[in-house]
Amino acid sequence: MIRINGEDTAADGMKLTEWLSSQGLDEKRVAVMINGSIVTKDSYESTVFQDGDEADIIGFVGGG
Amino acid sequence: MITREQFGEAVDSRSREPIFEKMQKVRVGIAGLGGLGSNIAAALVRSGIGALTLADHDTVELSNINRQLYTPADIGMKKTDAVRKILCGISPCCEIDTHFIRVTAENAVSLFGNCDMIIEAFDGAEDKAMFISTIMSEINDVPVISGSGMAGFGKANDIVTRQIGKRLTVCGDGVTDVADGDGLTAARVMICAGHMASRAVEMILKGEV
Numbered sequence: 001m002i003r004i005n006g007e008d009t010a011a012d013g014m015k016l017t018e019w020l021s022s023q024g025l026d027e028k029r030v031a032v033m034i035n036g037s038i039v040t041k042d043s044y045e046s047t048v049f050q051d052g053d054e055a056d057i058i059g060f061v062g063g064g
Numbered sequence: 065m066i067t068r069e070q071f072g073e074a075v076d077s078r079s080r081e082p083i084f085e086k087m088q089k090v091r092v093g094i095a096g097l098g099g100l101g102s103n104i105a106a107a108l109v110r111s112g113i114g115a116l117t118l119a120d121h122d123t124v125e126l127s128n129i130n131r132q133l134y135t136p137a138d139i140g141m142k143k144t145d146a147v148r149k150i151l152c153g154i155s156p157c158c159e160i161d162t163h164f165i166r167v168t169a170e171n172a173v174s175l176f177g178n179c180d181m182i183i184e185a186f187d188g189a190e191d192k193a194m195f196i197s198t199i200m201s202e203i204n205d206v207p208v209i210s211g212s213g214m215a216g217f218g219k220a221n222d223i224v225t226r227q228i229g230k231r232l233t234v235c236g237d238g239v240t241d242v243a244d245g246d247g248l249t250a251a252r253v254m255i256c257a258g259h260m261a262s263r264a265v266e267m268i269l270k271g272e273v
Contacts, residue, residue, distance in 0.1 A: 028189075028190045028194075029190055031196040031197050031200070032197075033200075033228065033229055036230065037201075038200035038201045040198075041194070041197050056229060058193075058212075058234060059212075059238070060192040060196075060210075060212045061189050061213050061236075061241035061243075062189045062241050062242045062243050063099075063187060063214055063240070063241065063242035063253075064099055064101070064192075064211055064253070
């Protein structure tokens, strides 16, 4: 089990990019933190959720 | 012309603890000088911030006047020049470095690497995500504040300040996108800018920077 944005989620072993598209999230419009560290954009493809991970997915919308 | 001393006394005038000298020690970087960035800069300068690093690649347009700090007399000016003029008119004691340049993943660190705190104030969602991902991975320890979700004319109280992890604060309602077509209104944009500037001042005065 991993925690994403504070909620337990059965996404162990899932690729970050797969999870983002399963949620309808555009990877160009998010920032991702796993266990307190930011995931760089060029590591999205190779990032796989591991049991016990705590992830924050910050979605951005336009306007400013 | 008011002096540094007069300005500092005025900043501190109703506070038990001195504010001005704490604010003077800090350099804040602001990426983007639109509705968020220009209003955040003004709020920080009024509170006595010591130094700002400001970057934007746009010139002031008529369509900015509905929510940004500028006036019609500024139309056609680089936002970096217009904001400098306005900020220097508010305070005699803020060192202002401006960069008329598009902020990218490649130049973000060289632009903002010397800042004590960095504020993301772009208009575009992809620019926001790029900047936060870059700054948080390539610059260590410095607090980062971002704004997301202040479009339209919905409830003011939907705009909140959220702390994510140790370093990142995100302000906004998180959902209202300017692409939804309800426009951007000064009050709501300024509320979000106010949340962001307020978080910056809070961290500075609590000694967290």
